[in-house]
Amino acid sequence: MAITKKQSAQLAKQVFEYAPAPEAIDHVKIQPRYGLFIGGKMVEPHSKKHFPTINPATEKKLAEVAEADALDVDRAVKSAAKAFDSWSRLAPSQRSRYIFRISRLIQERARELAVIETMDGGKPIKESRDVDIPLAAAHFFYYAGWADKLEWAFPNRKPKPLGVAGQIIPWNFPLLMLAWKIAPALAAGNTVVLKPAETTPLSAMLFADICMQAELPPGVVNIVTGAGKTGSLVVSHPGVKKVAFTGSTEVGKMIQKQLAGTGKKLTLELGGKAANIVFEDAPLDQAVEGIVNGIYFNQGHVCCAGSRLLVQESIAEPLMEKLKRRLSTLRLGDPLDKNTDIGAINSRAQLEKIQGLVESGLQEGAELYQPECQLPEKGFWFPPTLFTNVSQSYRIAREEIFGPVLSVLTFRTPAEAVEKANNTPYGLSAGVWTDKGSRILWMAEHLRAGVVWANTFNRFDPTSPFGGYKESGFGREGGIHGLAPYLDLN
Amino acid sequence: MDVRKTYKLFVNGEFIRSESGRAYQPDGNVNVPRGSRKDLRDAVRAARTAFNGWAARTAMNRGQILYRAAEMLDSREAQFTDLLGGGAKAKREVEQAVETLVWYAGWTDKLPQIAGTVNPVAGPYFNFTLPEPTGVVGIVAPGQPALAGLMRRIAPALCGGNVIVALAPEETPLPALTLAEVFATSDFPPGVVNVLSGQRRELLPWLAAHMDVNAIDVAGCTPDEVEAVEAAAAGNVKRVIKVSPTESSPYLITAFMEMKTVWHPIGV
Numbered sequence: 127m128a129i130t131k132k133q134s135a136q137l138a139k140q141v142f143e144y145a146p147a148p149e150a151i152d153h154v155k156i157q158p159r160y161g162l163f164i165g166g167k168m169v170e171p172h173s174k175k176h177f178p179t180i181n182p183a184t185e186k187k188l189a190e191v192a193e194a195d196a197l198d199v200d201r202a203v204k205s206a207a208k209a210f211d212s213w214s215r216l217a218p219s220q221r222s223r224y225i226f227r228i229s230r231l232i233q234e235r236a237r238e239l240a241v242i243e244t245m246d247g248g249k250p251i252k253e254s255r256d257v258d259i260p261l262a263a264a265h266f267f268y269y270a271g272w273a274d275k276l277e278w279a280f281p282n283r284k285p286k287p288l289g290v291a292g293q294i295i296p297w298n299f300p301l302l303m304l305a306w307k308i309a310p311a312l313a314a315g316n317t318v319v320l321k322p323a324e325t326t327p328l329s330a331m332l333f334a335d336i337c338m339q340a341e342l343p344p345g346v347v348n349i350v351t352g353a354g355k356t357g358s359l360v361v362s363h364p365g366v367k368k369v370a371f372t373g374s375t376e377v378g379k380m381i382q383k384q385l386a387g388t389g390k391k392l393t394l395e396l397g398g399k400a401a402n403i404v405f406e407d408a409p410l411d412q413a414v415e416g417i418v419n420g421i422y423f424n425q426g427h428v429c430c431a432g433s434r435l436l437v438q439e440s441i442a443e444p445l446m447e448k449l450k451r452r453l454s455t456l457r458l459g460d461p462l463d464k465n466t467d468i469g470a471i472n473s474r475a476q477l478e479k480i481q482g483l484v485e486s487g488l489q490e491g492a493e494l495y496q497p498e499c500q501l502p503e504k505g506f507w508f509p510p511t512l513f514t515n516v517s518q519s520y521r522i523a524r525e526e527i528f529g530p531v532l533s534v535l536t537f538r539t540p541a542e543a544v545e546k547a548n549n550t551p552y553g554l555s556a557g558v559w560t561d562k563g564s565r566i567l568w569m570a571e572h573l574r575a576g577v578v579w580a581n582t583f584n585r586f587d588p589t590s591p592f593g594g595y596k597e598s599g600f601g602r603e604g605g606i607h608g609l610a611p612y613l614d615l616n
Numbered sequence: 617m618d619v620r621k622t623y624k625l626f627v628n629g630e631f632i633r634s635e636s637g638r639a640y641q642p643d644g645n646v647n648v649p650r651g652s653r654k655d656l657r658d659a660v661r662a663a664r665t666a667f668n669g670w671a672a673r674t675a676m677n678r679g680q681i682l683y684r685a686a687e688m689l690d691s692r693e694a695q696f697t698d699l700l701g702g703g704a705k706a707k708r709e710v711e712q713a714v715e716t717l718v719w720y721a722g723w724t725d726k727l728p729q730i731a732g733t734v735n736p737v738a739g740p741y742f743n744f745t746l747p748e749p750t751g752v753v754g755i756v757a758p759g760q761p762a763l764a765g766l767m768r769r770i771a772p773a774l775c776g777g778n779v780i781v782a783l784a785p786e787e788t789p790l791p792a793l794t795l796a797e798v799f800a801t802s803d804f805p806p807g808v809v810n811v812l813s814g815q816r817r818e819l820l821p822w823l824a825a826h827m828d829v830n831a832i833d834v835a836g837c838t839p840d841e842v843e844a845v846e847a848a849a850a851g852n853v854k855r856v857i858k859v860s861p862t863e864s865s866p867y868l869i870t871a872f873m874e875m876k877t878v879w880h881p882i883g884v
Contacts, residue, residue, distance in 0.1 A: 264738065382850035387843025394853065551852070570878045580880045587737035591745050595874050596830065597853045602875050605735055605745065615867060616860065
C-alpha cells in the first residue's frame with residue numbers, strides 16, 4: 127500500500143507537535159570584522175579588503191573577514207617557516223602538551239563553537255553540538271598523544287617533520303576539518319598555514335583565539351581567510367612543503383596539476399558518490415535510520431554521504447514506504463532550534479547547484495518524492511528529496527550533488543550490488559545493511575572504497591583512518607595512518 | 617648456427633609483436649618491438665581484467681607465485697648474467713633480483729599485520745583498517761641497473777596484489793623483456809604482469825594520462841618526465857610514487873596500496 131504525500135504529511139502532524147526550542151546565542155560574541163591570524167596575533171590584511179560572511183538561514187551578515195592577498199599569504203608562510211625552527215626542535219612532550227591544551231580549550235568553549243558553526247554554516251545545532259565540536263576536540267586529544275611517540279609508529283624509520291603545511295578546508299564541517307588538518311600536522315612537528323572556506327570562516331577565527339589562549343608559540347598556526355584565489359596562493363607558495371586539501375574532486379585535480387614537479391607532498395580528500403546497500407535480510411527500521419543519517423545528515427553536505435541507495439529488489443517497495451514515512455517526520459528549519467533535523471543549505475551557489483542537478487534528474491526521467499515541507503521565506507533551503515526510477519547513467523546517480531538528495535536504484539544479487547556500487551570514478555565510502563556476517567565481510571572486501579560502514583553509516587572517530595580510493599583522493603586522515611602524510615619517513 | 621630469439625612484448629600472458637609492426641635497435645643489432653599507444657591500451661585492459669582475480673588470491677598464494685618467480689629467475693642466472701654483460705657484477709645483479717623476489721614473497725602474508733590496525737573508536741563499534749591493492753600500476757623502470765632496478769619496483773607492487781604495466785628501459789630493454797619469460801612460467805594469471813618496450817616519449821604520456829591506471833611509479837623518469845607525469849596524473853587523481861630506486865621496504869609495498877576501514881556495531 128503506497129502512502130500518499132498528503133497521508134504522510136497528516137501522519138507527521140498527528141505524531142509530533144513541537145514548540146520552538148532555540149539555542150541561546152547571547153553568550154556568543156561575533157566581532158564585526160576579523161583580520162588574519164599571523165605570527166600569533168590578529169593582523170590587518172595588507173590587501174585592505176574584507177568580505178561578508180552571512181548566516182545562510184537568515185541571509186543576514188554576521189561579520190566581515192579579511193581577503194588575504196599574495197603578500198598576506200607570504201607573511202603567513204614566512205611566519206610559519208620561522209616558527210618551524212623552534213617548534214620542530216621543541217621537546218616532543220612539550221609539543222604534545224600544547225595540543226592537549228588546545229583540545230581542552232575546545233571542550234571548554236564547546237557551546238560557543240557549536241553556535242558559531244551553526245550560525246555561519248547552517249547546520250542543525252544538534253549536529254554541531256553533538257558531532258562536529260566533540261569530534262574536533264577528540265581529534266586534537268588523539269594526536270596530542272602521538273607527538274612524543276612518533277618513533278613507535280613507524281618501525282625502522284626516524285620520522286622527521288616536513289616544514290610548513292598549507293591546508294585548505296571545506297565549508298561542510300569547518301572546525302572538524304580544521305582539526306583533521308591541524309592536529310596531525312602539529313603533532314608531527316610541522317607548522318601550518320590554514321585557509322578556511324570563504325562561507326564558513328568564523329569558527330576558524332574563534333580557533334585563532336583558542337591558539338592565543340593556549341599560548342601556542344607565535345607562527346605555529348596561521349589562518350588566512352579568502353576564496354579560491356587565496357587558497358591557490360597558499361598551495362603554490364614555495365615555502366610550503368606539504369599541501370593537504372579537502373574539497374571537490376574538480377579543485378583537487380587542479381591542485382595536483384598545479385603541484386606537478388614541485389616535490390611538495392600532497393594529500394587529497396575529495397568527492398564521493400557512496401552506495402548505501404540494503405539487503406533483504408537487513409533490519410529495515412534500523413536501515414531506514416541509517417539511510418536518513420547517510421544522506422540527510424548535514425543537509426547532505428558530506429563527501430562520504432550515502433547518496434546512492436541500492437536496495438535489493440524484493441524489499442524495494444516496503445523500504446520505500448518506510449523511508450517516505452520517515453522523511454515526512456524530518457523537521458526542516460531554524461538550524462539553531464534543537465529539534466531541527468535539516469538546516470539551511472550552506473550558500474546560494476550550493477543551493478543553485480542542487481536545484482540544477484535535481485532538475486536534471488527530472489528531465490532524465492527519474493521520479494521525485496519530497497515530503498510536504500514548508501520552507502522558511504528567508505535563507506537557502508532544500509527539502510529532503512528522493513528519486514526513484516533512477517538509471518545508473520543519470521547525472522543524479524553519477525555526480526556528487528552535495529545536498530539532501532537521494533537516488534534509489536535496485537539490485538538482485540550481491541555481485542550486482544558490488545558492480546553497481548563500484549561503477550563510479552569515486553571511492554570514498556560505502557554502506558552495507560544485512561544480518562549475515564559473512565556477507566558483510568564479503569561486501570566489505572569487494573567494495574572499492576576507503577571506508578565501509580556495515581549496519582551503520584557516517585560514523586567518525588580520530589582513531590579511524592578516513593580517505594578515498596580512485597578519484598576520491600589519496601592519503602588518510604585519522605589514526606596512525608593519518609600521521610604519515612605529515613612526516614618524512616626516508 | 618644459433619637459433620635467434622625474436623623479442624616480443626608481453627601482454628595478457630602472451631608474447632606478441634607490437635600491433636604497429638615497428639621495431640627499433642637499441643644496441644644497433646637486435647630488433648626490439650616498438651610498442652604503440654594501442655599496445656599500451658591493450659596492456660592496461662588486460663591488467664584491469666586480471667585485477668580482481670589477482671587481488672582475491674590468498675596472501676599465501678601470491679607469496680608462492682612470487683617465490684616461484686624467484687625460482688625461475690634463479691634457474692636462468694647464467695642467461696641473465698650474459699644479458700647484463702657478463703662478469704661478477706652482472707652475476708651479483710641477478711642474485712640481487714632473485715633476493716628481492718624472495719624477500720617480497722615473504723611479505724605477502726605479513727604486511728597486513730604490520731600495516732593494518734584495529735582502531736579503538738569511542739563507541740560500540742568494531743573498527744579495523746586493512747591495506748588493499750590500489751589497482752593497475754604503471755611502472756617506469758630505471759635504465760640501470762636494468763634487471764635489479766626493475767625488480768625493486770615490480771615485486772612490491774605485485775606483492776600487494778596490484779597488476780602492472782611496466783615500460784622496459786628504452787636503452788636496455790632486453791633484461792625486462794626476458795624477465796617476462798620468467799613471469800610467464802611462474803603461474804601468474806594472464807594480465808597480472810605486462811611488459812612493453814618502445815620509446816619512452818611515445819608510451820609514457822599515455823600511461824600517465826590513462827584513466828584506468830590507478831598509480832604510476834616514476835623511479836626511472838627524468839625530473840622533466842616526472843613533472844609531465846604528475847601533471848597528467850591529475851586527470852584521474854593517479855597516485856604518483858617516487859621513492860629511492862635502491863630501496864626494498866614494506867613502506868614501498870604500502871605505497872602501492874589503499875587503506876580500507878570497516879565499521880560494525882557491537883551489540884547483543
